[in-house]
Amino acid sequence: MIALTTTSIAWVLLIVVTAGFIVYAVLNGRSAREELGSEIELAPNRKKYLEDEELEGRRLEMVQFTGVVLLAITVIALPLYWVFEPARQAGAVEAQEEIFVDWGERLFAPTAEGGFNCAGCHGGYAGSGGEAAWNVTDPVTGEVEAVNWKAPALNNIFYRFDEDEVRFILVYGRPFSPMSPWGVEGGGPMNDQQIDTLISYLHSIQIPRENCGVGEDDPKSCPSGNLPSDIQADIDTRAWQLVDDGTYGSYGEALFNLDLGSGAYSCARCHTPGWSWGDPGVTGQGAFGWNLTGGKAASAFPDEADMISFIKNGSNYGAKYGIQGQGSGRMPGFGSMLTDEQIEAVVDYVRGL
Numbered sequence: 611m612i613a614l615t616t617t618s619i620a621w622v623l624l625i626v627v628t629a630g631f632i633v634y635a636v637l638n639g640r641s642a643r644e645e646l647g648s649e650i651e652l653a654p655n656r657k658k659y660l661e662d663e664e665l666e667g668r669r670l671e672m673v674q675f676t677g678v679v680l681l682a683i684t685v686i687a688l689p690l691y692w693v694f695e696p697a698r699q700a701g702a703v704e705a706q707e708e709i710f711v712d713w714g715e716r717l718f719a720p721t722a723e724g725g726f727n728c729a730g731c732h733g734g735y736a737g738s739g740g741e742a743a744w745n746v747t748d749p750v751t752g753e754v755e756a757v758n759w760k761a762p763a764l765n766n767i768f769y770r771f772d773e774d775e776v777r778f779i780l781v782y783g784r785p786f787s788p789m790s791p792w793g794v795e796g797g798g799p800m801n802d803q804q805i806d807t808l809i810s811y812l813h814s815i816q817i818p819r820e821n822c823g824v825g826e827d828d829p830k831s832c833p834s835g836n837l838p839s840d841i842q843a844d845i846d847t848r849a850w851q852l853v854d855d856g857t858y859g860s861y862g863e864a865l866f867n868l869d870l871g872s873g874a875y876s877c878a879r880c881h882t883p884g885w886s887w888g889d890p891g892v893t894g895q896g897a898f899g900w901n902l903t904g905g906k907a908a909s910a911f912p913d914e915a916d917m918i919s920f921i922k923n924g925s926n927y928g929a930k931y932g933i934q935g936q937g938s939g940r941m942p943g944f945g946s947m948l949t950d951e952q953i954e955a956v957v958d959y960v961r962g963l
């Protein structure tokens with residue numbers, strides 16, 4: 611708004627100055643074309659000027675006074691400009707970011723409200739997790755089955771993936787699932803700007819972190835598990851319940867299969883075939899994420915501490931992990947979602963698969 615007013619004022623000034631200059635040039639040009647000899651009277655340096663008494667009186671004082679006033683304006687205006695400019699720039703960036711969030715929200719909206727329906731599958735505008743109708747085809751028999759595929763919560767997506775990884779998911783989707791590619795490069799309908807605005811929207815719906823000052827905008831920058839304590843408590847309570855009622859044999863196994871927020875906190879949705887549509891096959895036998903059974907995790911990571919750090923940070927594009935692993939950035943990091951204790955329990959369980 612302020613920027614708009616300033617621009618208008620600048621335009622008016624520019625027009626006035628340009629118009630004044632043109633008028634002056636025209637008048638000057640005309641007077642210069644007067645008959646020969648007239649320049650003797652017209653040339654300013656040939657005209658008789660005011661007497662000393664007149665010149666050094668009020669007139670001089672006025673000129674000096676004007677000079678002081680202009681100096682004062684400069685002296686005050688420059689520091690003021692210097693003081694306000696950084697804030698103005700930051701404000702402009704923030705205002706732009708708000709516009710992006712707003713655009714992103716419109717893309718995120720359900721179909722009925724004109725959006726691309728992220729909200730429809732992922733649990734509304736809050737992105738708290740949902741389900742999507744889908745057909746899975748049995749690769750051997752060709753039999754088609756209608757299922758509901760769990761769509762993970764997105765209000766914690768930056769707790770487990772960084773921005774580039776999320777961008778990759780949005781552009782290329784998860785082509786085997788209801789999550790279609792959205793970016794032009796992946797064959798979807800959105801240009802880079804739209805993907806960027808969606809990412810801004812996703813940032814705006816992240817559940818706030820607790821007790822962690824550093825890197826305010828980056829949920830992953832806390833030193834240990836840093837979900838809000840009520841969610842952390844939910845994860846813990848739910849996992850122990852599943853152990854107590856005999857669904858799973860250990861705390862680690864329960865965490866591996868945990869279904870809070872449509873599997874956002876679990877491993878099984880990527881590592882157990884069929885888990886996402888409620889028809890799990892052999893636990894950890896591999897789906898989108900690799901097969902972890904037969905001691906594969908333990909042989910990929912002979913050093914348990916190394917595996918713990920991998921589960922905490924997830925895989926990074928191109929980076930080595932374990933003995934001969936190279937990450938693709940698609941394995942999320944769990945260090946900001948689970949506590950050290952929980953990660954150790956999961957790792958213990960997975961190494962025994």
Ligand code: HEC
Nearest residue numbers: 726727728731742759760761762779784787788789792886
């Ligand atoms: C038809 C339903 C559907 C729509 C529409 C949809 N998604 Fe998804 N999305 C899913 C499903 C299902 C998954 C999980 C796929 C899997 O199991 O790997 C997913 C996964 C994701 C993931 C990865 C989450 C993770 O932790 O693995 C992100 C990010 C995501 N979607 C964002 C979006 C955004 C943003 C939009 C809107 C442009 C969108 N989705 C539209 C169903 C959908």
Ligand code: HEC
Nearest residue numbers: 876877880898899900907910925935937938939940941944
């Ligand atoms: C969003 C899907 C996803 C989730 C959720 C997920 N993983 Fe993974 N995981 C992968 C992918 C993909 C890889 C392959 C490495 C890569 O592409 O970077 C992988 C690799 C691994 C590996 C290395 C396997 C090898 O032999 O190289 C281990 C161990 C592992 N995951 C354990 C886990 C555990 C434990 C959890 C839960 C705390 C988990 N994963 C959750 C997708 C996932």
